[in-house]
Amino acid sequence: xxxxxxxxxxxxxxxxxxxxxxxxxxxxxxxxxxxxxxxxxxxxxxxxxxxxxxxxxxxxxxxxxxxxxxxxxxxxxxxxxxxxxxxxxxxxxxxxxxxxxxxxxxxxxxxxxxx
Amino acid sequence: xxxxxxxxxxxxxxxxxxxxxxxxxxxxxxxxxxxxxxxxxxxxxxxxxxxxxxxxxxxxxxxxxxxxxxxxxxxxxxxxxxxxxxxxxxxxxxxxxxxxxxxxxxxxxxxxxx
Numbered sequence: 001x002x003x004x005x006x007x008x009x010x011x012x013x014x015x016x017x018x019x020x021x022x023x024x025x026x027x028x029x030x031x032x033x034x035x036x037x038x039x040x041x042x043x044x045x046x047x048x049x050x051x052x053x054x055x056x057x058x059x060x061x062x063x064x065x066x067x068x069x070x071x072x073x074x075x076x077x078x079x080x081x082x083x084x085x086x087x088x089x090x091x092x093x094x095x096x097x098x099x100x101x102x103x104x105x106x107x108x109x110x111x112x113x114x115x
Numbered sequence: 116x117x118x119x120x121x122x123x124x125x126x127x128x129x130x131x132x133x134x135x136x137x138x139x140x141x142x143x144x145x146x147x148x149x150x151x152x153x154x155x156x157x158x159x160x161x162x163x164x165x166x167x168x169x170x171x172x173x174x175x176x177x178x179x180x181x182x183x184x185x186x187x188x189x190x191x192x193x194x195x196x197x198x199x200x201x202x203x204x205x206x207x208x209x210x211x212x213x214x215x216x217x218x219x220x221x222x223x224x225x226x227x228x229x
Contacts, residue, residue: 043204044222044223045158045208047217047219050215101163101170103160106157108156
């Protein structure tokens with residue numbers, strides 16, 4: 001079974017609108033971490049936001065927020081007020097394991113922001 | 116504080132040659148991960164190392180691929196007798212010993228096999 005599933009290969013959003021990128025995960029560990037990374041066309045991987053499995057509140061970082069629904073095992077990324085510079089690949093990832101050393105990535109969602 | 120340093124950024128090899136990719140983690144980080152990314156695809160885990168110790172190599176192909184992280188010097192990902200299918204971006208990441216455990220990535224090494 002896939003550990004991280006991103007079902008949207010590509011998404012379009014109008015500049016200044018909000019967009020939600022979907023992510024579901026699969027784990028039986030009670031302790032895990034969920035991450036989102038951005039990969040612009042230049043190729044580097046940029047850490048955006050983190051949600052711990054025991055965190056009660058949804059994580060927020062500036063225009064990024066993580067819609068964490070534990071029972072549904074989903075960790076969707078919400079980008080508010082999209083900007084042209086948000087056009088990139090976005091990867092959802094999960095860290096788990098007895099030593100927290102397993103780090104899995106989804107297949108990514110390519111976001112295009114239209115002017 | 117320098118980030119994760121990978122070199123070379125671009126490497127071209129002919130089939131049958133060897134490729135060596137280097138990664139120096141961030142200062143204070145003792146854990147190194149290697150990932151492979153094919154075009155338009157996600158990151159595939161290859162190997163996880165600590166200094167002088169391979170912790171998890173479950174993602175490494177059984178043949179031709181090896182990795183090390185010596186006591187001194189960078190981590191090395193070695194691909195022997197490269198084939199066209201090895202063409203990909205290889206990312207190294209390191210993580211600190213404490214905190215939330217996010218991975219800090221290098222800029223990647225792009226291997227092209229002719």
